[in-house]
Amino acid sequence: xxxxxxxxxxxxxxxxxxxxxxxxxxxxxxxxxxxxxxxxxxxxxxxxxxxxxxxxxxxxxxxxxxxxxxxxxxxxxxxxxxxxxxxxxxxxxxxxxxxxxxxxxxxxxxxxxxxxxxxxxxxxxxxxxxxxxxxxxxxxxxxxxxxxxxxxxxxxxxxxxxxxxxxxxxxxxxxxxxxxxxxxxxxxxxxxxxxxxxxxxxxxxxxxxxxxxxxxxxxxxxxxxxxxxxxxxxxx
Numbered sequence: 001x002x003x004x005x006x007x008x009x010x011x012x013x014x015x016x017x018x019x020x021x022x023x024x025x026x027x028x029x030x031x032x033x034x035x036x037x038x039x040x041x042x043x044x045x046x047x048x049x050x051x052x053x054x055x056x057x058x059x060x061x062x063x064x065x066x067x068x069x070x071x072x073x074x075x076x077x078x079x080x081x082x083x084x085x086x087x088x089x090x091x092x093x094x095x096x097x098x099x100x101x102x103x104x105x106x107x108x109x110x111x112x113x114x115x116x117x118x119x120x121x122x123x124x125x126x127x128x129x130x131x132x133x134x135x136x137x138x139x140x141x142x143x144x145x146x147x148x149x150x151x152x153x154x155x156x157x158x159x160x161x162x163x164x165x166x167x168x169x170x171x172x173x174x175x176x177x178x179x180x181x182x183x184x185x186x187x188x189x190x191x192x193x194x195x196x197x198x199x200x201x202x203x204x205x206x207x208x209x210x211x212x213x214x215x216x217x218x219x220x221x222x223x224x225x226x227x228x229x230x231x232x233x234x235x236x
Contacts, residue, residue: 012169015181020166021057027164028053028156044130045143049156051123052140052148053175054116059089059107060179060197063150063172068093070137071124083114084121094198105198112186113179180205 016024028050032043056066069089077087087109094103109117124139133141140148157172176197183193194205 013171013174013177015178016166016170016174018182020164020170021175021178023164024157024160024166025050025054028160031159031163044127047127048123048140048148049159051116051119051127052153053156053160054119056153056172057175057179058109058113058116060176060183061089061091061107062095062176063153064095065091065093066153067140067148067150069139071139072137074120074124074139077108080109080111080114083109083111083117086114086117086120091198097200103198105195107196110183110186110188113182 028046031046031050035042035046052066055061056063061069069091073090073092074086075088075090076085077083080087089107089109091105091107092102094105096102128141131141131143131145133145136145136147138147140153142148142152154172157175161168161170180193180197183196184190188196190202190205194202197205199205
């Protein structure tokens with residue numbers, strides 16, 4: 001019986017390099033000031049856009065998963081107290097298999113990717129209240145006190161991508177591929193990465209991966225040292 005898996009093999013989808021991630025987020029950070037300088041509205045929207053993109057990268061979530069996250073889904077991880085109340089995220093609306101309900105999983109924010117914590121905390125405690133969300137549960141709310149849509153999250157990515165001058169074939173899902181790749185390069189196990197992103201099959205996670213040449217060379221060196229010891233250095 002054939003199994004149904006989510007298709008991740010679109011060749012236009014690739015992980016962003018670290019420089020591209022930095023350029024994307026720098027462009028997103030610059031947009032609020034750019035709008036103010038032009039006397040245009042939308043600074044709060046731009047601040048939200050920067051925060052949601054960084055959070056999506058840090059947790060490796062899909063756009064629909066990001067849209068449906070509520071404040072109560074952000075929780076403390078007792079093994080990473082330095083990340084405060086953002087150590088884990090409960091994803092309750094993960095991508096479902098055909099005919100099945102949404103998958104649930106808990107995503108951890110790893111210490112090497114905890115730099116968006118201050119951005120996320122600023123959004124929750126300072127910026128989000130400006131939108132007067134009342135009792136709305138969503139983490140990402142709109143000016144009309146609704147839940148931010150997946151389409152709006154995608155538009156935030158496209159705006160930042162354009163401002164950064166990045167490849168127009170890159171899309172929001174490429175941030176998820178970047179999360180997978182960078183976790184792997186940081187040394188996290190294949191099992192952990194698969195659980196982190198909610199894939200049913202390791203093959204799906206592997207398709208998303210695009211590690212750098214430097215990482216490949218490091219693995220090759222480690223393998224040669226393991227097999228040949230110091231003698232590998234004298235090989236032609």
